[in-house]
Amino acid sequence: LVPGDLAGYKFLITAGPTREPLDEVRFLSNHSSGRMGYKAAERAIYRGAEVTLVSGPTDLEAPAGCSNYSVEKAEEMHEICSQVFPDMDAAILAAAVSDFKPANFISGKIKKNDRPGLELSLEPNPDILNSLREMKKPGQKIIGFAAEAENILVRGRDKYEKKAPDMLFVNDISAKNTGFKSENNEGYLIGQNFEEKITERSKAMIADILLDRIKELF
Numbered sequence: 001l002v003p004g005d006l007a008g009y010k011f012l013i014t015a016g017p018t019r020e021p022l023d024e025v026r027f028l029s030n031h032s033s034g035r036m037g038y039k040a041a042e043r044a045i046y047r048g049a050e051v052t053l054v055s056g057p058t059d060l061e062a063p064a065g066c067s068n069y070s071v072e073k074a075e076e077m078h079e080i081c082s083q084v085f086p087d088m089d090a091a092i093l094a095a096a097v098s099d100f101k102p103a104n105f106i107s108g109k110i111k112k113n114d115r116p117g118l119e120l121s122l123e124p125n126p127d128i129l130n131s132l133r134e135m136k137k138p139g140q141k142i143i144g145f146a147a148e149a150e151n152i153l154v155r156g157r158d159k160y161e162k163k164a165p166d167m168l169f170v171n172d173i174s175a176k177n178t179g180f181k182s183e184n185n186e187g188y189l190i191g192q193n194f195e196e197k198i199t200e201r202s203k204a205m206i207a208d209i210l211l212d213r214i215k216e217l218f
């Protein structure tokens, strides 16, 4: 890799969790720290790319030099990604987007006394990867992630077939030092006619490998 080797390319990168509000104080979410997506943004900027980062709530600071959108709900992430994607060369979708949201938002705070047993009704969120794939123009690339806890290669292949990104990185979220929150990651990069095992290393190094492979796709 050479600094500046991605000059002229525009990347949309999603990161972090989404939050799906249940009432004014509670939400459904997940353990994504945003690290994987932020490292991808940092490395892409270092290598000369123009980066638009769309992030759910995290404790991280957006890397200097990117256009940064902060969102909460999957619907908001979906809206911004759909707006900016037409101008991009690639989308790297590292966010852990909630597949479901509460069907009814309750104003105020749900009181324990009012509802001795609470049943939640959920409805599906839009799938950002699928939407971007449907609007994709020739030459644009989409890189998905998959967070899996067992049989990760088999499940990764299955997700690659179903969601049909150009490449998919499947990572093991049951492992201790990789996946959600950790500094490191490992997994398999799956593409058309290839599978590459990427052994444990920093999320920055994983991001560089992904960027190398995306550059080969361009």
Ligand code: PMT
Pocket: 014, 015, 016, 031, 032, 033, 034, 035, 036, 037, 074, 093, 094, 095, 096, 097, 098, 099, 125, 126, 127, 128, 129, 130, 143, 144, 145, 146, 147, 159, 171, 173, 179, 180, 181, 182
């Ligand atoms: O943020 P960190 O703590 O660093 O952790 C990194 C990570 C584990 C969150 C990251 O490496 C990762 O695996 N991100 C994707 C997690 C995930 O939720 O995968 P999924 O299998 O649900 O989704 C598959 C792909 O579709 C992903 O690219 C996801 O961004 C996308 N998706 C999912 C649901 C949805 N409604 N819209 C989407 O675009």
